[in-house]
Amino acid sequence: MPTRKTGYGSATAPPPPAKATKTNVPSKTTSSKPAPPMTVPARSPTSQATTAPILRAKEYLNPPPFTYAPEIAVPARKSDQHVVKWLWKAGRAYLTFYKTGISHVRQTSQLAKTLREKAAKTPDKDTSEILTRAEWQIVRRSRKDALRLPAFGVLVLLLGEWLPLVVLYITPLIPEACRIPQQVQRSITKLEDKRQDRLRRVSLDAMRLMSKDRRPVGAMNMDMPSFQNDAKPVPWSEMKNMQWKDMTLFELMLFAAQHDCYPRVFDWLHATPPKWLLQRNVRKTLAYLKRDDELVERDGGWSALGKEEVERACVERGIAVVGKREDELRKALAVQVRGGKF
Incomplete structure:
Protein backbone atom coordinates (compact mmCIF):
# COMPACT_ATOMS: atom_id res chain seq x y z
CA MET A 1 0.00 0.00 0.00
CA PRO A 2 1.64 3.38 -0.95
CA THR A 3 2.65 5.73 1.77
CA ARG A 4 0.97 9.04 2.25
CA LYS A 5 3.07 12.17 2.66
CA THR A 6 2.49 14.59 5.41
CA GLY A 7 3.02 18.27 5.36
CA TYR A 8 6.71 17.97 6.47
CA GLY A 9 7.73 15.62 3.62
CA SER A 10 8.10 12.52 5.76
CA ALA A 11 6.38 9.34 4.85
CA THR A 12 4.36 7.52 7.43
CA ALA A 13 2.69 4.19 7.33
CA PRO A 14 -1.05 4.15 7.15
CA PRO A 15 -2.84 3.52 10.41
CA PRO A 16 -3.93 0.01 11.09
CA PRO A 17 -7.51 -0.79 10.45
CA ALA A 18 -9.75 0.01 13.34
CA LYS A 19 -10.94 -2.97 15.30
CA ALA A 20 -14.54 -3.36 16.03
CA THR A 21 -15.07 -2.14 19.52
CA LYS A 22 -17.34 -4.19 21.65
CA THR A 23 -19.47 -2.47 24.19
CA ASN A 24 -20.66 -3.91 27.42
CA VAL A 25 -24.22 -2.63 26.85
CA PRO A 26 -26.39 -5.69 26.56
CA SER A 27 -28.42 -5.99 23.43
CA LYS A 28 -32.13 -5.40 23.73
CA THR A 29 -34.06 -8.63 23.58
CA THR A 30 -37.65 -8.57 22.42
CA SER A 31 -39.55 -10.88 24.71
CA SER A 32 -43.00 -11.91 23.45
CA LYS A 33 -45.34 -11.22 26.36
CA PRO A 34 -48.92 -12.52 26.13
CA ALA A 35 -51.49 -9.86 25.32
CA PRO A 36 -53.74 -8.89 28.21
CA PRO A 37 -57.12 -10.61 28.06
CA MET A 38 -60.00 -8.59 26.62
CA THR A 39 -62.50 -7.57 29.24
CA VAL A 40 -66.17 -7.64 28.30
CA PRO A 41 -68.18 -4.95 30.08
CA ALA A 42 -70.76 -6.30 32.44
CA ARG A 43 -74.39 -6.09 31.38
CA SER A 44 -76.11 -3.09 32.76
CA PRO A 45 -78.79 -3.96 35.32
CA THR A 46 -81.08 -1.30 33.89
CA SER A 47 -83.23 -3.81 32.01
CA GLN A 48 -83.64 -5.98 35.08
CA ALA A 49 -84.44 -2.95 37.19
CA THR A 50 -87.17 -1.84 34.80
CA THR A 51 -88.78 -5.25 34.28
CA ALA A 52 -88.94 -6.09 37.98
CA PRO A 53 -91.52 -3.39 38.86
CA ILE A 54 -93.64 -4.40 35.86
CA LEU A 55 -93.69 -8.04 36.91
CA ARG A 56 -94.42 -7.03 40.47
CA ALA A 57 -97.30 -4.83 39.35
CA LYS A 58 -98.83 -7.64 37.30
CA GLU A 59 -98.54 -9.98 40.27
CA TYR A 60 -100.20 -7.45 42.58
CA LEU A 61 -103.03 -6.69 40.15
CA ASN A 62 -103.90 -10.02 38.49
CA PRO A 63 -105.01 -13.14 40.37
CA PRO A 64 -103.14 -16.41 39.67
CA PRO A 65 -104.08 -18.47 36.59
CA PHE A 66 -105.83 -21.16 38.64
CA THR A 67 -108.49 -18.66 39.69
CA TYR A 68 -109.81 -18.57 36.11
CA ALA A 69 -111.51 -21.23 34.03
CA PRO A 70 -109.12 -23.75 32.44
CA GLU A 71 -108.74 -24.14 28.70
CA ILE A 72 -110.97 -26.62 26.93
CA ALA A 73 -110.18 -28.56 23.76
CA VAL A 74 -113.22 -30.23 22.21
CA PRO A 75 -112.26 -32.67 19.42
CA ALA A 76 -113.65 -31.84 16.00
CA ARG A 77 -115.95 -34.36 14.39
CA LYS A 78 -114.44 -36.32 11.52
CA SER A 79 -116.32 -36.92 8.30
CA ASP A 80 -116.59 -40.68 8.84
CA GLN A 81 -117.19 -40.49 12.59
CA HIS A 82 -120.55 -41.46 14.03
CA VAL A 83 -122.35 -38.68 15.85
CA VAL A 84 -122.83 -40.71 19.03
CA LYS A 85 -119.14 -41.56 19.22
CA TRP A 86 -118.19 -37.93 18.67
CA LEU A 87 -120.64 -36.78 21.34
CA TRP A 88 -119.10 -39.25 23.76
CA LYS A 89 -115.57 -37.94 23.14
CA ALA A 90 -116.73 -34.33 23.33
CA GLY A 91 -118.53 -35.10 26.58
CA ARG A 92 -115.36 -36.60 28.02
CA ALA A 93 -113.47 -33.42 27.12
CA TYR A 94 -116.12 -31.32 28.88
CA LEU A 95 -116.01 -33.61 31.91
CA THR A 96 -112.24 -33.15 32.16
CA PHE A 97 -112.78 -29.39 31.92
CA TYR A 98 -115.31 -29.43 34.76
CA LYS A 99 -113.09 -31.56 36.99
CA THR A 100 -110.21 -29.14 36.46
CA GLY A 101 -112.54 -26.21 37.10
CA ILE A 102 -113.71 -27.72 40.39
CA SER A 103 -110.06 -28.15 41.38
CA HIS A 104 -109.48 -24.47 40.58
CA VAL A 105 -112.42 -23.46 42.75
CA ARG A 106 -111.07 -25.47 45.67
CA GLN A 107 -107.57 -24.02 45.28
CA THR A 108 -109.00 -20.51 45.15
CA SER A 109 -111.11 -21.17 48.24
CA GLN A 110 -108.08 -22.41 50.18
CA LEU A 111 -106.04 -19.39 49.10
CA ALA A 112 -108.86 -17.05 50.08
CA LYS A 113 -109.03 -18.66 53.52
CA THR A 114 -105.31 -18.05 53.99
CA LEU A 115 -105.70 -14.43 52.91
CA ARG A 116 -108.57 -13.86 55.33
CA GLU A 117 -106.42 -15.19 58.15
CA LYS A 118 -103.65 -12.85 57.04
CA ALA A 119 -105.99 -9.86 57.09
CA ALA A 120 -107.47 -10.88 60.45
CA LYS A 121 -104.10 -10.39 62.16
CA THR A 122 -104.54 -6.61 61.89
CA PRO A 123 -108.22 -5.99 62.67
CA ASP A 124 -107.74 -2.23 63.01
CA LYS A 125 -107.12 -1.88 59.26
CA ASP A 126 -109.35 -2.50 56.28
CA THR A 127 -108.74 -5.65 54.25
CA SER A 128 -107.78 -3.66 51.16
CA GLU A 129 -105.01 -1.90 53.08
CA ILE A 130 -103.32 -5.20 53.92
CA LEU A 131 -103.92 -7.25 50.78
CA THR A 132 -102.96 -6.47 47.21
CA ARG A 133 -105.59 -5.84 44.59
CA ALA A 134 -105.27 -9.41 43.30
CA GLU A 135 -105.62 -10.87 46.81
CA TRP A 136 -108.56 -8.60 47.58
CA GLN A 137 -110.36 -9.77 44.44
CA ILE A 138 -109.62 -13.42 45.25
CA VAL A 139 -111.25 -13.09 48.67
CA ARG A 140 -114.25 -11.32 47.19
CA ARG A 141 -114.84 -13.68 44.25
CA SER A 142 -114.25 -16.93 46.10
CA ARG A 143 -117.26 -16.38 48.36
CA LYS A 144 -119.78 -16.68 45.54
CA ASP A 145 -118.05 -19.65 43.91
CA ALA A 146 -117.86 -21.47 47.24
CA LEU A 147 -121.65 -21.18 47.55
CA ARG A 148 -122.17 -22.43 43.99
CA LEU A 149 -119.83 -25.41 44.26
CA PRO A 150 -122.04 -27.92 46.19
CA ALA A 151 -124.99 -27.67 43.79
CA PHE A 152 -122.69 -27.80 40.79
CA GLY A 153 -120.95 -30.90 42.15
CA VAL A 154 -124.32 -32.66 42.36
CA LEU A 155 -125.04 -31.75 38.73
CA VAL A 156 -121.69 -33.18 37.63
CA LEU A 157 -122.41 -36.46 39.42
CA LEU A 158 -125.93 -36.73 37.99
CA LEU A 159 -125.37 -35.60 34.40
CA GLY A 160 -121.68 -36.31 33.80
CA GLU A 161 -120.76 -35.89 30.13
CA TRP A 162 -124.22 -34.51 29.29
CA LEU A 163 -123.87 -31.50 31.58
CA PRO A 164 -122.92 -29.08 28.72
CA LEU A 165 -126.43 -29.48 27.31
CA VAL A 166 -127.99 -27.67 30.28
CA VAL A 167 -125.29 -25.37 31.67
CA LEU A 168 -126.14 -22.59 29.21
CA TYR A 169 -129.49 -22.16 30.96
CA ILE A 170 -128.27 -22.28 34.58
CA THR A 171 -125.29 -19.93 34.45
CA PRO A 172 -125.95 -18.33 37.89
CA LEU A 173 -125.50 -21.77 39.49
CA ILE A 174 -122.15 -22.47 37.80
CA PRO A 175 -118.88 -21.30 39.43
CA GLU A 176 -116.92 -18.88 37.28
CA ALA A 177 -113.98 -21.27 36.97
CA CYS A 178 -116.33 -23.91 35.49
CA ARG A 179 -118.01 -21.83 32.78
CA ARG A 215 -133.46 17.47 43.88
CA PRO A 216 -133.77 19.18 47.27
CA VAL A 217 -133.40 22.94 47.37
CA GLY A 218 -129.80 23.96 47.97
CA ALA A 219 -128.32 20.66 46.82
CA MET A 220 -125.54 20.70 44.27
CA ASN A 221 -126.85 20.44 40.71
CA MET A 222 -125.31 17.77 38.54
CA ASP A 223 -125.02 18.15 34.81
CA MET A 224 -126.79 15.06 33.55
CA PRO A 225 -126.69 14.32 29.82
CA SER A 226 -129.84 14.46 27.74
Whole structure:
Protein backbone atom coordinates (compact mmCIF):
# COMPACT_ATOMS: atom_id res chain seq x y z
CA MET A 1 0.00 0.00 0.00
CA PRO A 2 1.64 3.38 -0.95
CA THR A 3 2.65 5.73 1.77
CA ARG A 4 0.97 9.04 2.25
CA LYS A 5 3.07 12.17 2.66
CA THR A 6 2.49 14.59 5.41
CA GLY A 7 3.02 18.27 5.36
CA TYR A 8 6.71 17.97 6.47
CA GLY A 9 7.73 15.62 3.62
CA SER A 10 8.10 12.52 5.76
CA ALA A 11 6.38 9.34 4.85
CA THR A 12 4.36 7.52 7.43
CA ALA A 13 2.69 4.19 7.33
CA PRO A 14 -1.05 4.15 7.15
CA PRO A 15 -2.84 3.52 10.41
CA PRO A 16 -3.93 0.01 11.09
CA PRO A 17 -7.51 -0.79 10.45
CA ALA A 18 -9.75 0.01 13.34
CA LYS A 19 -10.94 -2.97 15.30
CA ALA A 20 -14.54 -3.36 16.03
CA THR A 21 -15.07 -2.14 19.52
CA LYS A 22 -17.34 -4.19 21.65
CA THR A 23 -19.47 -2.47 24.19
CA ASN A 24 -20.66 -3.91 27.42
CA VAL A 25 -24.22 -2.63 26.85
CA PRO A 26 -26.39 -5.69 26.56
CA SER A 27 -28.42 -5.99 23.43
CA LYS A 28 -32.13 -5.40 23.73
CA THR A 29 -34.06 -8.63 23.58
CA THR A 30 -37.65 -8.57 22.42
CA SER A 31 -39.55 -10.88 24.71
CA SER A 32 -43.00 -11.91 23.45
CA LYS A 33 -45.34 -11.22 26.36
CA PRO A 34 -48.92 -12.52 26.13
CA ALA A 35 -51.49 -9.86 25.32
CA PRO A 36 -53.74 -8.89 28.21
CA PRO A 37 -57.12 -10.61 28.06
CA MET A 38 -60.00 -8.59 26.62
CA THR A 39 -62.50 -7.57 29.24
CA VAL A 40 -66.17 -7.64 28.30
CA PRO A 41 -68.18 -4.95 30.08
CA ALA A 42 -70.76 -6.30 32.44
CA ARG A 43 -74.39 -6.09 31.38
CA SER A 44 -76.11 -3.09 32.76
CA PRO A 45 -78.79 -3.96 35.32
CA THR A 46 -81.08 -1.30 33.89
CA SER A 47 -83.23 -3.81 32.01
CA GLN A 48 -83.64 -5.98 35.08
CA ALA A 49 -84.44 -2.95 37.19
CA THR A 50 -87.17 -1.84 34.80
CA THR A 51 -88.78 -5.25 34.28
CA ALA A 52 -88.94 -6.09 37.98
CA PRO A 53 -91.52 -3.39 38.86
CA ILE A 54 -93.64 -4.40 35.86
CA LEU A 55 -93.69 -8.04 36.91
CA ARG A 56 -94.42 -7.03 40.47
CA ALA A 57 -97.30 -4.83 39.35
CA LYS A 58 -98.83 -7.64 37.30
CA GLU A 59 -98.54 -9.98 40.27
CA TYR A 60 -100.20 -7.45 42.58
CA LEU A 61 -103.03 -6.69 40.15
CA ASN A 62 -103.90 -10.02 38.49
CA PRO A 63 -105.01 -13.14 40.37
CA PRO A 64 -103.14 -16.41 39.67
CA PRO A 65 -104.08 -18.47 36.59
CA PHE A 66 -105.83 -21.16 38.64
CA THR A 67 -108.49 -18.66 39.69
CA TYR A 68 -109.81 -18.57 36.11
CA ALA A 69 -111.51 -21.23 34.03
CA PRO A 70 -109.12 -23.75 32.44
CA GLU A 71 -108.74 -24.14 28.70
CA ILE A 72 -110.97 -26.62 26.93
CA ALA A 73 -110.18 -28.56 23.76
CA VAL A 74 -113.22 -30.23 22.21
CA PRO A 75 -112.26 -32.67 19.42
CA ALA A 76 -113.65 -31.84 16.00
CA ARG A 77 -115.95 -34.36 14.39
CA LYS A 78 -114.44 -36.32 11.52
CA SER A 79 -116.32 -36.92 8.30
CA ASP A 80 -116.59 -40.68 8.84
CA GLN A 81 -117.19 -40.49 12.59
CA HIS A 82 -120.55 -41.46 14.03
CA VAL A 83 -122.35 -38.68 15.85
CA VAL A 84 -122.83 -40.71 19.03
CA LYS A 85 -119.14 -41.56 19.22
CA TRP A 86 -118.19 -37.93 18.67
CA LEU A 87 -120.64 -36.78 21.34
CA TRP A 88 -119.10 -39.25 23.76
CA LYS A 89 -115.57 -37.94 23.14
CA ALA A 90 -116.73 -34.33 23.33
CA GLY A 91 -118.53 -35.10 26.58
CA ARG A 92 -115.36 -36.60 28.02
CA ALA A 93 -113.47 -33.42 27.12
CA TYR A 94 -116.12 -31.32 28.88
CA LEU A 95 -116.01 -33.61 31.91
CA THR A 96 -112.24 -33.15 32.16
CA PHE A 97 -112.78 -29.39 31.92
CA TYR A 98 -115.31 -29.43 34.76
CA LYS A 99 -113.09 -31.56 36.99
CA THR A 100 -110.21 -29.14 36.46
CA GLY A 101 -112.54 -26.21 37.10
CA ILE A 102 -113.71 -27.72 40.39
CA SER A 103 -110.06 -28.15 41.38
CA HIS A 104 -109.48 -24.47 40.58
CA VAL A 105 -112.42 -23.46 42.75
CA ARG A 106 -111.07 -25.47 45.67
CA GLN A 107 -107.57 -24.02 45.28
CA THR A 108 -109.00 -20.51 45.15
CA SER A 109 -111.11 -21.17 48.24
CA GLN A 110 -108.08 -22.41 50.18
CA LEU A 111 -106.04 -19.39 49.10
CA ALA A 112 -108.86 -17.05 50.08
CA LYS A 113 -109.03 -18.66 53.52
CA THR A 114 -105.31 -18.05 53.99
CA LEU A 115 -105.70 -14.43 52.91
CA ARG A 116 -108.57 -13.86 55.33
CA GLU A 117 -106.42 -15.19 58.15
CA LYS A 118 -103.65 -12.85 57.04
CA ALA A 119 -105.99 -9.86 57.09
CA ALA A 120 -107.47 -10.88 60.45
CA LYS A 121 -104.10 -10.39 62.16
CA THR A 122 -104.54 -6.61 61.89
CA PRO A 123 -108.22 -5.99 62.67
CA ASP A 124 -107.74 -2.23 63.01
CA LYS A 125 -107.12 -1.88 59.26
CA ASP A 126 -109.35 -2.50 56.28
CA THR A 127 -108.74 -5.65 54.25
CA SER A 128 -107.78 -3.66 51.16
CA GLU A 129 -105.01 -1.90 53.08
CA ILE A 130 -103.32 -5.20 53.92
CA LEU A 131 -103.92 -7.25 50.78
CA THR A 132 -102.96 -6.47 47.21
CA ARG A 133 -105.59 -5.84 44.59
CA ALA A 134 -105.27 -9.41 43.30
CA GLU A 135 -105.62 -10.87 46.81
CA TRP A 136 -108.56 -8.60 47.58
CA GLN A 137 -110.36 -9.77 44.44
CA ILE A 138 -109.62 -13.42 45.25
CA VAL A 139 -111.25 -13.09 48.67
CA ARG A 140 -114.25 -11.32 47.19
CA ARG A 141 -114.84 -13.68 44.25
CA SER A 142 -114.25 -16.93 46.10
CA ARG A 143 -117.26 -16.38 48.36
CA LYS A 144 -119.78 -16.68 45.54
CA ASP A 145 -118.05 -19.65 43.91
CA ALA A 146 -117.86 -21.47 47.24
CA LEU A 147 -121.65 -21.18 47.55
CA ARG A 148 -122.17 -22.43 43.99
CA LEU A 149 -119.83 -25.41 44.26
CA PRO A 150 -122.04 -27.92 46.19
CA ALA A 151 -124.99 -27.67 43.79
CA PHE A 152 -122.69 -27.80 40.79
CA GLY A 153 -120.95 -30.90 42.15
CA VAL A 154 -124.32 -32.66 42.36
CA LEU A 155 -125.04 -31.75 38.73
CA VAL A 156 -121.69 -33.18 37.63
CA LEU A 157 -122.41 -36.46 39.42
CA LEU A 158 -125.93 -36.73 37.99
CA LEU A 159 -125.37 -35.60 34.40
CA GLY A 160 -121.68 -36.31 33.80
CA GLU A 161 -120.76 -35.89 30.13
CA TRP A 162 -124.22 -34.51 29.29
CA LEU A 163 -123.87 -31.50 31.58
CA PRO A 164 -122.92 -29.08 28.72
CA LEU A 165 -126.43 -29.48 27.31
CA VAL A 166 -127.99 -27.67 30.28
CA VAL A 167 -125.29 -25.37 31.67
CA LEU A 168 -126.14 -22.59 29.21
CA TYR A 169 -129.49 -22.16 30.96
CA ILE A 170 -128.27 -22.28 34.58
CA THR A 171 -125.29 -19.93 34.45
CA PRO A 172 -125.95 -18.33 37.89
CA LEU A 173 -125.50 -21.77 39.49
CA ILE A 174 -122.15 -22.47 37.80
CA PRO A 175 -118.88 -21.30 39.43
CA GLU A 176 -116.92 -18.88 37.28
CA ALA A 177 -113.98 -21.27 36.97
CA CYS A 178 -116.33 -23.91 35.49
CA ARG A 179 -118.01 -21.83 32.78
CA ILE A 180 -117.28 -22.71 29.16
CA PRO A 181 -116.41 -19.86 26.72
CA GLN A 182 -119.78 -20.08 24.91
CA GLN A 183 -121.53 -19.73 28.24
CA VAL A 184 -119.51 -16.65 29.19
CA GLN A 185 -120.14 -14.94 25.85
CA ARG A 186 -123.84 -15.73 26.02
CA SER A 187 -124.18 -14.23 29.50
CA ILE A 188 -122.24 -11.08 28.53
CA THR A 189 -124.36 -10.62 25.40
CA LYS A 190 -127.56 -10.92 27.43
CA LEU A 191 -126.18 -8.43 29.97
CA GLU A 192 -125.37 -5.86 27.29
CA ASP A 193 -128.80 -6.28 25.65
CA LYS A 194 -130.46 -5.80 29.03
CA ARG A 195 -128.36 -2.69 29.66
CA GLN A 196 -129.41 -1.12 26.37
CA ASP A 197 -133.08 -1.91 26.99
CA ARG A 198 -132.94 -0.37 30.45
CA LEU A 199 -131.16 2.76 29.26
CA ARG A 200 -133.70 3.17 26.48
CA ARG A 201 -136.54 2.79 28.97
CA VAL A 202 -134.97 5.33 31.32
CA SER A 203 -134.59 7.83 28.48
CA LEU A 204 -138.24 7.42 27.48
CA ASP A 205 -139.39 7.74 31.09
CA ALA A 206 -137.01 10.56 32.04
CA MET A 207 -139.62 13.31 32.41
CA ARG A 208 -141.81 11.25 34.72
CA LEU A 209 -138.84 10.22 36.87
CA MET A 210 -137.59 13.81 37.15
CA SER A 211 -141.00 15.17 38.10
CA LYS A 212 -141.59 12.41 40.64
CA ASP A 213 -138.39 13.05 42.60
CA ARG A 214 -136.75 16.46 42.31
CA ARG A 215 -133.46 17.47 43.88
CA PRO A 216 -133.77 19.18 47.27
CA VAL A 217 -133.40 22.94 47.37
CA GLY A 218 -129.80 23.96 47.97
CA ALA A 219 -128.32 20.66 46.82
CA MET A 220 -125.54 20.70 44.27
CA ASN A 221 -126.85 20.44 40.71
CA MET A 222 -125.31 17.77 38.54
CA ASP A 223 -125.02 18.15 34.81
CA MET A 224 -126.79 15.06 33.55
CA PRO A 225 -126.69 14.32 29.82
CA SER A 226 -129.84 14.46 27.74
CA PHE A 227 -131.02 11.08 26.45
CA GLN A 228 -132.79 9.95 23.33
CA ASN A 229 -133.94 6.55 22.17
CA ASP A 230 -130.34 5.59 21.38
CA ALA A 231 -129.11 6.43 24.87
CA LYS A 232 -125.42 5.79 25.49
CA PRO A 233 -123.86 4.92 28.86
CA VAL A 234 -122.42 7.74 30.94
CA PRO A 235 -118.61 7.50 31.39
CA TRP A 236 -117.53 6.02 34.67
CA SER A 237 -115.19 8.99 35.22
CA GLU A 238 -118.33 11.13 35.66
CA MET A 239 -120.45 8.65 37.56
CA LYS A 240 -117.86 7.83 40.21
CA ASN A 241 -118.03 11.43 41.47
CA MET A 242 -121.71 11.07 42.34
CA GLN A 243 -122.93 10.77 45.92
CA TRP A 244 -125.68 8.20 46.27
CA LYS A 245 -127.44 10.20 49.00
CA ASP A 246 -127.86 13.20 46.70
CA MET A 247 -129.05 11.26 43.64
CA THR A 248 -132.57 11.74 42.39
CA LEU A 249 -134.72 8.86 41.23
CA PHE A 250 -133.77 9.55 37.63
CA GLU A 251 -130.04 9.50 38.43
CA LEU A 252 -130.41 6.34 40.48
CA MET A 253 -132.26 4.63 37.64
CA LEU A 254 -129.61 5.76 35.18
CA PHE A 255 -126.77 4.35 37.27
CA ALA A 256 -128.68 1.17 38.12
CA ALA A 257 -129.54 0.52 34.48
CA GLN A 258 -125.92 0.82 33.43
CA HIS A 259 -124.49 -1.30 36.26
CA ASP A 260 -127.28 -3.89 36.73
CA CYS A 261 -128.30 -2.81 40.22
CA TYR A 262 -131.82 -4.21 40.43
CA PRO A 263 -133.50 -7.57 39.67
CA ARG A 264 -134.87 -8.48 36.26
CA VAL A 265 -138.38 -8.94 37.65
CA PHE A 266 -138.94 -5.16 37.49
CA ASP A 267 -138.29 -5.29 33.75
CA TRP A 268 -140.87 -8.02 33.30
CA LEU A 269 -143.45 -6.06 35.30
CA HIS A 270 -142.54 -2.73 33.62
CA ALA A 271 -142.27 -1.21 37.08
CA THR A 272 -139.84 1.24 38.66
CA PRO A 273 -137.86 -0.22 41.58
CA PRO A 274 -138.36 1.51 44.94
CA LYS A 275 -135.90 4.26 45.73
CA TRP A 276 -134.59 2.60 48.90
CA LEU A 277 -133.65 -0.51 46.92
CA LEU A 278 -131.88 1.56 44.29
CA GLN A 279 -130.00 3.55 46.92
CA ARG A 280 -128.79 0.43 48.69
CA ASN A 281 -127.57 -1.31 45.54
CA VAL A 282 -126.08 1.85 44.01
CA ARG A 283 -124.22 2.55 47.27
CA LYS A 284 -122.67 -0.94 47.27
CA THR A 285 -121.71 -0.78 43.60
CA LEU A 286 -120.20 2.69 43.92
CA ALA A 287 -118.17 1.67 46.97
CA TYR A 288 -116.82 -1.44 45.24
CA LEU A 289 -115.86 0.28 41.98
CA LYS A 290 -114.22 3.22 43.74
CA ARG A 291 -112.19 0.90 45.93
CA ASP A 292 -111.16 -1.19 42.93
CA ASP A 293 -110.02 1.97 41.12
CA GLU A 294 -107.91 2.98 44.11
CA LEU A 295 -106.28 -0.44 44.38
CA VAL A 296 -105.47 -0.57 40.66
CA GLU A 297 -103.82 2.85 40.86
CA ARG A 298 -101.94 1.89 44.01
CA ASP A 299 -100.59 -1.48 42.86
CA GLY A 300 -99.34 -0.70 39.37
CA GLY A 301 -101.84 1.09 37.14
CA TRP A 302 -104.36 0.07 34.50
CA SER A 303 -101.77 -0.84 31.87
CA ALA A 304 -100.54 -3.78 33.99
CA LEU A 305 -103.95 -5.49 34.06
CA GLY A 306 -104.16 -8.80 32.23
CA LYS A 307 -106.60 -9.56 29.44
CA GLU A 308 -109.13 -11.27 31.72
CA GLU A 309 -109.06 -8.43 34.23
CA VAL A 310 -109.44 -5.77 31.52
CA GLU A 311 -112.53 -7.50 30.17
CA ARG A 312 -113.97 -7.90 33.64
CA ALA A 313 -113.30 -4.25 34.51
CA CYS A 314 -115.11 -3.16 31.34
CA VAL A 315 -118.15 -5.31 32.13
CA GLU A 316 -118.35 -4.02 35.70
CA ARG A 317 -118.16 -0.39 34.54
CA GLY A 318 -120.82 -0.69 31.87
CA ILE A 319 -118.53 -0.85 28.82
CA ALA A 320 -119.53 -3.05 25.88
CA VAL A 321 -117.06 -5.89 25.26
CA VAL A 322 -118.78 -8.23 22.78
CA GLY A 323 -116.89 -8.45 19.49
CA LYS A 324 -113.99 -6.23 20.60
CA ARG A 325 -110.28 -6.98 20.67
CA GLU A 326 -108.07 -6.56 23.71
CA ASP A 327 -106.53 -3.30 22.46
CA GLU A 328 -110.00 -1.88 21.84
CA LEU A 329 -111.07 -2.82 25.35
CA ARG A 330 -107.99 -1.18 26.86
CA LYS A 331 -108.65 1.99 24.90
CA ALA A 332 -112.32 2.05 25.90
CA LEU A 333 -111.40 1.48 29.54
CA ALA A 334 -108.87 4.32 29.39
CA VAL A 335 -111.50 6.67 27.98
CA GLN A 336 -114.05 5.69 30.62
CA VAL A 337 -111.76 5.74 33.64
CA ARG A 338 -109.11 8.38 33.02
CA GLY A 339 -110.23 10.35 30.02
CA GLY A 340 -108.13 8.45 27.47
CA LYS A 341 -104.78 7.98 29.25
CA PHE A 342 -103.41 5.12 31.29
